[in-house]
């Protein structure tokens with residue numbers, strides 16, 4: 599079977615890569631992804647200056663997924679820009695640079711520099727980044743999002759994407775799609791980021807499992823699969839001129855198949871990669887191939903976006 603994907607002027611051997619935040623904070627980790635079976639690489643969301651992030655424990659895996667309140671630990675924008683400068687693009691694995699400034703100005707500063715550097719990597723702006731104090735994350739403030747994207751497209755004229763938080767209301771899907779469709783330069787949306795502010799409890803210890811925010815953290819893994827699929831399918835329908843990157847709950851070829859059936863062009867793995875290591879890429883790709891053979895599909899276009907309704 600042919601797992602190749604051609605999108606945004608990029609050619610990928612397969613549709614699978616890491617979710618921002620997992621196996622992508624250091625050059626060593628990024629190289630682990632790049633030299634694995636993954637079809638692309640994305641960096642940890644960065645801020646202009648390095649950040650230590652939150653006190654540990656700040657990540658915990660459970661049988662059904664994961665919870666995290668990392669607090670944006672990252673090596674700082676210049677570190678990732680320099681990695682993007684020396685990145686071997688000709689080897690055929692695209693590089694995406696995730697940006698998550700603590701303020702809009704921080705995002706604009708990083709994007710201005712990235713535009714000037716004229717690199718082949720593509721930015722993925724994390725809209726789960728904080729908004730003004732007392733306001734919800736940017737991705738949940740549609741007016742602020744529209745204003746931010748207006749300023750972003752002024753400083754960065756190239757193709758870019760955004761990482762979206764999950765939405766749970768039909769009106770919110772429509773409102774966010776209306777904001778995003780106003781920006782032709784916005785070429786892809788990555789759905790979804792973790793489901794915010796979950797709480798995992800350890801019964802034996804009668805305690806929370808992560809230190810920050812008295813135990814509240816973003817949920818990933820199997821917990822989020824149905825929500826991720828809904829967001830992929832809704833934005834696939836609502837953003838006809840853009841690509842959707844599927845992220846959330848992919849543990850095997852079956853979930854990767856679901857995301858692509860729902861409309862995803864390419865897919866990312868987070869919790870599964872954190873727990874299993876880079877071997878997850880080859881395993882999931884083998885499982886996806888076997889499923890396609892079983893179903894008589896030659897290539898991803900044979901089923902992408904063709905989820906049936908009843």
Ligand SMILES: CC(C)(C)CCc1c(C(=O)O)[nH]c(=O)[nH]c1=O
Nearest residue numbers: 667668669670726727728792816
């Ligand atoms: C939540 C923020 C810290 C504002 C952004 C970074 C981030 C983190 C993180 O670094 O805590 N974890 C996630 O699951 N998704 C994210 O987008």
